[in-house]
Structure formats: structure tokens, C-alpha cells
Amino acid sequence: MNYKEFIHPEDEAAMRNLEAVPGFDAVARFILEHYTEDLMHGLYMAQNVRLSPTQLPEIYNLLPPICGKFGLELPEFYLTMDPAPNAWTIGDKRKFIVITSGLLNHVTDKKELQSIIAHECGHILCRHVFYNTIAMLLVNFGESLGFGKIVLTPILLAMKYWQRRSELSADRASAVFIGDSDVPCRALLRICGGPDNLTKDINLHEYAEQAKSYYALLANSKWNKFLQNMAVMNAEHPFAAVRINELLSWTGNEQFASLKEAIASAEVAPMCPKCGRRISTKAKFCKFCGSILKGGR
Numbered sequence: 113m114n115y116k117e118f119i120h121p122e123d124e125a126a127m128r129n130l131e132a133v134p135g136f137d138a139v140a141r142f143i144l145e146h147y148t149e150d151l152m153h154g155l156y157m158a159q160n161v162r163l164s165p166t167q168l169p170e171i172y173n174l175l176p177p178i179c180g181k182f183g184l185e186l187p188e189f190y191l192t193m194d195p196a197p198n199a200w201t202i203g204d205k206r207k208f209i210v211i212t213s214g215l216l217n218h219v220t221d222k223k224e225l226q227s228i229i230a231h232e233c234g235h236i237l238c239r240h241v242f243y244n245t246i247a248m249l250l251v252n253f254g255e256s257l258g259f260g261k262i263v264l265t266p267i268l269l270a271m272k273y274w275q276r277r278s279e280l281s282a283d284r285a286s287a288v289f290i291g292d293s294d295v296p297c298r299a300l301l302r303i304c305g306g307p308d309n310l311t312k313d314i315n316l317h318e319y320a321e322q323a324k325s326y327y328a329l330l331a332n333s334k335w336n337k338f339l340q341n342m343a344v345m346n347a348e349h350p351f352a353a354v355r356i357n358e359l360l361s362w363t364g365n366e367q368f369a370s371l372k373e374a375i376a377s378a379e380v381a382p383m384c385p386k387c388g389r390r391i392s393t394k395a396k397f398c399k400f401c402g403s404i405l406k407g408g409r
């Protein structure tokens with residue numbers, strides 16, 4: 113699936129703004145040159161549980177069909193022990209999806225977990241992942257890399273603004289894979305930490321109305337807009353009500369209906385369960401990593 117068919121226009125616009133921030137180019141280039149994928153891979157391997165067809169397969173096995181439908185190579189998939197419900201994807205050539213144990217505790221069924229994984233795959237599809245990696249490195253190490261606050265602050269603010277917009281596109285990818293908006297919306301409430309007994313009964317349309325009141329408040333006066341922008345300036349995720357409102361209105365249109373049809377009928381491209389590269393259906397061995405494939409031997 114081509115991300116241009118569903119990317120949120122505010123995501124695209126925010127990305128262009130970010131690229132235009134003075135110094136962004138130089139900082140991104142510096143990170144691109146010094147970023148070491150092997151180090152990142154090593155750290156993830158050492159600190160987390162790497163999921164596989166033989167390691168917590170009931171979670172791992174949800175990933176390949178989603179990548180197959182979206183036409184993505186398999187990223188590595190990790191579980192990190194952290195009580196906060198969260199999921200993210202970073203990397204460059206090699207991508208890593210991470211979910212927290214806290215998220216698994218909040219998710220109630222397979223469909224919700226699929227929708228969360230599809231959201232992360234949406235970030236890969238929309239080419240968000242490398243910029244997210246730059247953001248993570250800048251937040252954690254920006255000053256120790258020698259970038260002064262004067263250069264870093266506007267980049268980080270533009271980056272966080274873009275990250276909040278990028279969530280809207282990834283939410284769309286999740287809805288396209290699942291085929292409706294209800295599951296991704298409830299999964300989103302779960303990521304916010306809402307317990308199942310409350311979130312399952314929340315009226316999503318009424319909740320989305322709150323976003324409309326919020327927009328009305330922003331439009332009300334420049335001062336309100338300024339205060340609200342100050343309040344969210346450092347947040348990486350947009351308000352849940354705003355995301356749910358965006359998703360409900362987008363999934364009501366024809367573009368969503370045709371994309372969801374296309375994904376439902378798309379063939380799942382066969383891929384090696386070990387290295388995630390595309391393979392031919394008849395292959396007995398993976399020509400990339402040499403592992404024996406099902407039906408081989």
C-alpha cells in the first residue's frame with residue numbers, strides 16, 4: 113500500500129515545516145552519519161525480549177500478516193518490561209517495533225493488539241521511523257552531542273509538533289488494516305492507560321465531540337490558542353479525543369472504504385520468518401539467511 117493514499121495532510125505539512133527549520137538539515141545529517149544501527153540492535157537485544165515464532169508466538173505471529181498486507185519487510189519485534197502502556201518504532205535500514213508489558217496488560221483482545229501493531233507498521237509505511245529515531249536521539253543525547261539549546265529547541269519543538277501529526281497517519285493505517293475505527297479508537301484509549309471496564313463503554317462519538325469543542329476554543333481567541341499550544345508543546349502524542357475525532361471522520365469517507373477493501377483482498381507476500389525478507393512461495397531455503405522454510409526439507 114502506498115502511504116500517499118492515506119497520509120494525513122497535517123502530517124505532510126508538519127514534515128515540510130520541520131525540514132525547513134534552520135539547522136535541521138545539518139543535525140539530521142550529523143545523526144545519519146553517526147547513528148550506529150549495530151549499537152542500537154545490541155542494546156535492544158540486551159535489554160528486551162525479542163519476540164519470534166518460538167518466543168511468545170501468540171504475540172509475534174500477529175506481525176507477519178500485517179507486514180505482508182502492507183508490503184513491508186519484517187521489522188524486529190521486542191517486548192520491554194515497563195508498566196507504562198506504550199509502543200514505538202525506531203531504526204533506519206533495520207526497524208525495531210517495541211511494545212511494553214504495561215500495554216499487554218491493558219489490551220483485552222487479539223484485535224486490539226493487531227490494531228496497535230498495524231499502527232506501528234503505519235509509521236514504517238509512512239517513513240516516519242528515521243525521523244522518530246532522530247527525535248529520540250536528540251531528546252536523550254542532543255546536548256551531549258554538542259548541539260546548543262539555541263539550535264536544538266526550535267528543532268525539537270517542530271519535531272514534537274510533527275510527531276503529534278504523524279500519529280494521525282499511523283492511526284489511519286491501523287483502521288485500514290482492521291477495517292473499522294472502533295477497535296483502533298478503543299486501543300488508543302487503552303494506550304492512554306484507561307482500564308477495560310471503563311473504556312469499553314465510552315461513547316466514542318460523544319468523546320469525539322469534545323475535540324470539536326476544543327477546536328472551537330482554539331478558534332475563539334489568539335490567546336486561547338497560544339495557551340493551548342504552550343500546554344501541548346512538549347507532548348509527543350496529540351490528545352486522545354482529537355485522534356479519535358480525526359479517525360472517526362476519516363473512516364466515514366469513501367477513500368477509507370476503498371483502501372480497506374484493497375487491504376482486505378491484498379495477497380500476503382510470503383516472507384522468511386527468520387529474517388523477514390521476501391521469498392518465493394516455492395523456496396525451500398531462504399536465499400538471504402539460509403534458514404529452512406516450511407515445506408522445505
Ligand SMILES: [Zn+2]
Pocket residue numbers: 231232235279282
Ligand atoms: Zn504512533
Ligand SMILES: [Zn+2]
Pocket residue numbers: 384385386387388389398399400401402403
Ligand atoms: Zn531469511
